Amino acid sequence: MPHPSAHRNAPAVLRVHRPSTVDLIATELRNAIYSGALAVRSPLREVEIARQLGVSRSPLREAAQRLVQEGLLTAKPGQGMRVAVVGEDRLDDLFEARVAVESHAARMIIDKHDDAAVAKVQSAFDHLLRTAEGNDARAIGDADLDFHFALVDAADNAHLSRYMSTLVVETRLASFSSKRGYVVRKDITQSHHGIMAGLQDWDAEAAADAIREHMVEAVDRLTGVLEERGVHVETVTEEPTPAGAYALGPITQPLTELS
Amino acid sequence: MPHPSAHRNAPAVLRVHRPSTVDLIATELRNAIYSGALAVRSPLREVEIARQLGVSRSPLREAAQRLVQEGLLTAKPGQGMRVAVVGEDRLDDLFEARVAVESHAARMIIDKHDDAAVAKVQSAFDHLLRTAEGNDARAIGDADLDFHFALVDAADNAHLSRYMSTLVVETRLASFSSKRGYVVRKDITQSHHGIMAGLQDWDAEAAADAIREHMVEAVDRLTGVLEERGVHVETVTEEPTPAGAYALGPITQPLTELS
DNA sequence: GCATGTATGATTGTCGACAGCAGTGCGACC
DNA sequence: GGTCGCACTGCTGTCGACAATCATACATGC
Numbered sequence: 201m202p203h204p205s206a207h208r209n210a211p212a213v214l215r216v217h218r219p220s221t222v223d224l225i226a227t228e229l230r231n232a233i234y235s236g237a238l239a240v241r242s243p244l245r246e247v248e249i250a251r252q253l254g255v256s257r258s259p260l261r262e263a264a265q266r267l268v269q270e271g272l273l274t275a276k277p278g279q280g281m282r283v284a285v286v287g288e289d290r291l292d293d294l295f296e297a298r299v300a301v302e303s304h305a306a307r308m309i310i311d312k313h314d315d316a317a318v319a320k321v322q323s324a325f326d327h328l329l330r331t332a333e334g335n336d337a338r339a340i341g342d343a344d345l346d347f348h349f350a351l352v353d354a355a356d357n358a359h360l361s362r363y364m365s366t367l368v369v370e371t372r373l374a375s376f377s378s379k380r381g382y383v384v385r386k387d388i389t390q391s392h393h394g395i396m397a398g399l400q401d402w403d404a405e406a407a408a409d410a411i412r413e414h415m416v417e418a419v420d421r422l423t424g425v426l427e428e429r430g431v432h433v434e435t436v437t438e439e440p441t442p443a444g445a446y447a448l449g450p451i452t453q454p455l456t457e458l459s
Numbered sequence: 460m461p462h463p464s465a466h467r468n469a470p471a472v473l474r475v476h477r478p479s480t481v482d483l484i485a486t487e488l489r490n491a492i493y494s495g496a497l498a499v500r501s502p503l504r505e506v507e508i509a510r511q512l513g514v515s516r517s518p519l520r521e522a523a524q525r526l527v528q529e530g531l532l533t534a535k536p537g538q539g540m541r542v543a544v545v546g547e548d549r550l551d552d553l554f555e556a557r558v559a560v561e562s563h564a565a566r567m568i569i570d571k572h573d574d575a576a577v578a579k580v581q582s583a584f585d586h587l588l589r590t591a592e593g594n595d596a597r598a599i600g601d602a603d604l605d606f607h608f609a610l611v612d613a614a615d616n617a618h619l620s621r622y623m624s625t626l627v628v629e630t631r632l633a634s635f636s637s638k639r640g641y642v643v644r645k646d647i648t649q650s651h652h653g654i655m656a657g658l659q660d661w662d663a664e665a666a667a668d669a670i671r672e673h674m675v676e677a678v679d680r681l682t683g684v685l686e687e688r689g690v691h692v693e694t695v696t697e698e699p700t701p702a703g704a705y706a707l708g709p710i711t712q713p714l715t716e717l718s
Numbered sequence: 719g720c721a722t723g724t725a726t727g728a729t730t731g732t733c734g735a736c737a738g739c740a741g742t743g744c745g746a747c748c
Numbered sequence: 749g750g751t752c753g754c755a756c757t758g759c760t761g762t763c764g765a766c767a768a769t770c771a772t773a774c775a776t777g778c
Contacts, residue, residue, distance in 0.1 A: 220536045221761080222524065246730075256763050258517065261731090262524045265481060269525040271621075277479045278769050280730055290618075296567065297618040304559030359549075359556040362530075363622060480731080505760075515733050520761090537739050539760055 225253060225263035233272055233283055234369050240376045244273065244281045270366045272373065286374040288423050294374060295415040298367050302348060303408040305355035305364075306395070310404045317354035318399045324350035325396050332389050337437055340384045345371060347392060371418075378422050383437045385421055484512060484522035492531055492542055493628050499635045503532065503540040529625045531632065545633040547682050553633060554674040557626050561607060562667040564614035564623075565654070569663045576613035577658050583609035584655050591648050596696055599643045604630060606651060630677075637681050642696045644680055 232238040250260045264281055267273040273281045286294065309317045324347040331343040345368045352364040375382050391414040398407025491497040509519045523540055526532040532540045545553065568576045583606040590602040604627045611623040634641050650673040657666025 218536050220534060222534075243729090256761095257730095258520075258762060261517075262521050265521045265524040266528040269528040275479060275481070277477050278730065279771090293616045293618040296563075296616055297622070300559055300563035300619060304555075304563065308555070357552045357555055359552040360559060363556070502759095515731095516760095517732060537760065538741090 221255065221259050222263045222266070225255065225260055226266045228253065229263060229267055230272065230369060233267075234372050236376060238283050240283050240373060241285050242283050243279070244283070246280065270369075272366070272369055284370075284373060286370055286377045291374060291419045291422055294367070294370055295419050298348070298371070299408075299412050299415050301360055301364055301367065302351055303411045305352040305357070305360060306399060306407040306411065307404045308355040308357065309351075309399060310402050310407065313402060314354070314356075317356070320354045321347070321351050321399060322396065325392060328392060329389055332386075337382055337384050340388065341372070341375065341382065344384065344388060344392075351395070374422055378424075380424060381437055383421065385417070391417055480514065480518050481522045481525070484514065484519055485525045487512065488522060488526055489531065489628060492526075493631050495635060497542050499542050499632060500544050501542050502538075503542070505539065529628075531625070531628055543629075543632060545629055545636045550633060550678050550681055553626070553629055554678050557607070557630070558667075558671050558674050560619055560623055560626065561610055562670045564611040564616070564619060565658060565666040565670065566663045567614040567616065568610075568658060569661050569666065572661060573613070573615075576615070579613045580606070580610050580658060581655065584651060587651060588648055591645075596641055596643050599647065600631070600634065600641065603643070603647060603651075610654070633681055639683055640696055642680065644676070650676055 229238070238244070244264060246257050246260060250257045253260065264273055265275075268275050268281065272284055274284045275281045308314075309321075324343075328340075328343040328347050331339050334340075349361075349364055349368050353361045355361075391410065394410030395407055395414065398404070398410050488497070497503070503523060505516050505519060509516045512519065523532055527534050527540065531543055533543045534540045567573075568580075583602075587599075587602040587606050590598050593599075608620075608623055608627050612620050614620075650669065653669030654666055654673065657663070657669050
């Protein structure tokens with residue numbers, strides 16, 4: 201039985217895309233950092249992790265170099281690599297870069313009057329709204345980052361999407377690096393609402409302003425400047441993880457995928 | 460004799476920053492790609508290049524993975540790595556990403572009324588003007604890319620600068636990948652003049668518009684759509700290189716540098 | 719007691735080697 | 749004559765091993 205997607209004038213077979221072992225390891229490492237399985241500042245024990253992944257040190261080190269290039273790992277000669285710390289001194293640069301990417305993504309969507317793109321962002325926004333009703337800080341944080349990635353991804357620019365995927369993980373690292381633990385603001389949906397409104401009104405400046413304001417709020421939250429000013433905002437804090445011995449799953453070669 | 464820069468209240472010694480071997484190799488590879496020593500689409504012969512660099516295959520492969528992450532090298536399982544081809548299908552995404560980064564850099568400079576930043580860009584612009592008087596296509600191309608990097612670098616955001624440094628090399632790869640060879644427009648200074656004017660007038664929208672227009676012109680030049688439309692613009696073409704056997708210099712450990 | 723020097727253990731950085739795969743050319747077969 | 753099959757060659761992907769380096773703890777001396 202032919203596959204339903206088999207098209208008449210389409211080429212008989214699609215080009216197969218085989219991910220290399222290094223690809224798989226790099227993805228695994230990124231996920232481990234994003235999920236917190238690899239804690240901030242923790243050294244990357246090559247022999248141990250290589251054993252957990254079921255590979256040798258060579259491909260692991262090669263994959264790790266990709267994350268070094270992304271800024272997710274830092275390497276010091278003689279001391280190996282550790283999960284990068286995104287301290288307060290880097291917050292301005294990081295979130296300003298996000299403003300650059302996300303506001304331009306919004307401008308692209310608006311310039312094209314791309315209804316489908318807005319619908320995608322709306323979907324992510326709805327999910328954020330539902331999640332924000334609960335008190336799971338991590339889930340809210342995930343939905344938040346998903347929203348921002350969806351915004352950039354909806355602009356349909358592979359280059360910006362790839363850069364954004366790194367920015368997302370770095371943002372997560374900034375939260376993990378915070379002295380106050382993993383905290384999200386309860387009013388997080390409000391600033392997102394401004395972004396959605398800008399998109400729906402096809403108002404690029406309004407969307408860009410909302411994004412800029414949202415990033416300022418994020419930096420304020422992470423630096424704790426709000427508490428210093430005596431401003432009270434309701435937040436949700438994740439109970440600190442046991443930081444126990446994590447375990448990375450072994451690399452499993454996925455079935456040959458078509459692209 | 461104490462160094463003149465020794466400050467009274469500064470820490471006695473600065474933190475030393477030792478570049479790792481992988482750092483040096485990665486820089487060497489980037490330069491080789493930027494200069495064209497490693498031609499587009501050419502496979503990365505690991506044994507040969509490792510021998511030229513005076514290192515083993517392991518650190519070379521690790522360094523190469525950094526360039527894979529940057530998109531400067533592409534890796535296919537079983538076929539090793541080759542210098543990436545930035546074909547016409549990727550031009551839109553690439554230059555749109557540059558618009559995002561560069562226009563935001565301009566906005567940052569303008570928002571801060573940063574005179575020193577404008578002066579830096581002006582310096583790069585002057586150099587471009589002088590170079591454009593000649594007919595050395597490659598030199599003009601270098602000055603062009605230097606200008607755009609200077610613009611982003613002047614915004615004083617390490618994150619964006621790092622991303623821009625990759626975008627610069629990718630842009631160079633786009634020129635190398637062009638079927639028409641390495642070509643620069645004679646009227647290249649005009650569109651840059653608009654950018655400079657926007658900065659000097661502290662007019663963010665004017666600067667952003669000029670940047671956007673500049674990128675459109677660049678894409679038009681690379682896709683050859685101008686010729687198709689019968690529009691004639693004066694260009695300078697670099698005579699094709701002999702494509703002879705290049706040679707990468709051996710890795711030399713620089714003296715311990717202070718950061 | 720504090721600082722300095724030393725031994726130890728673990729971990730990284732690098733290398734050479736080997737198996738396996740991909741591309742190529744030749745030859746056989748339909 | 750074209751297609752298929754097969755051996756060959758070069759290269760990659762992966763591994764284990766070794767030396768150099770770093771961090772830690774301990775001992776020594778002032």
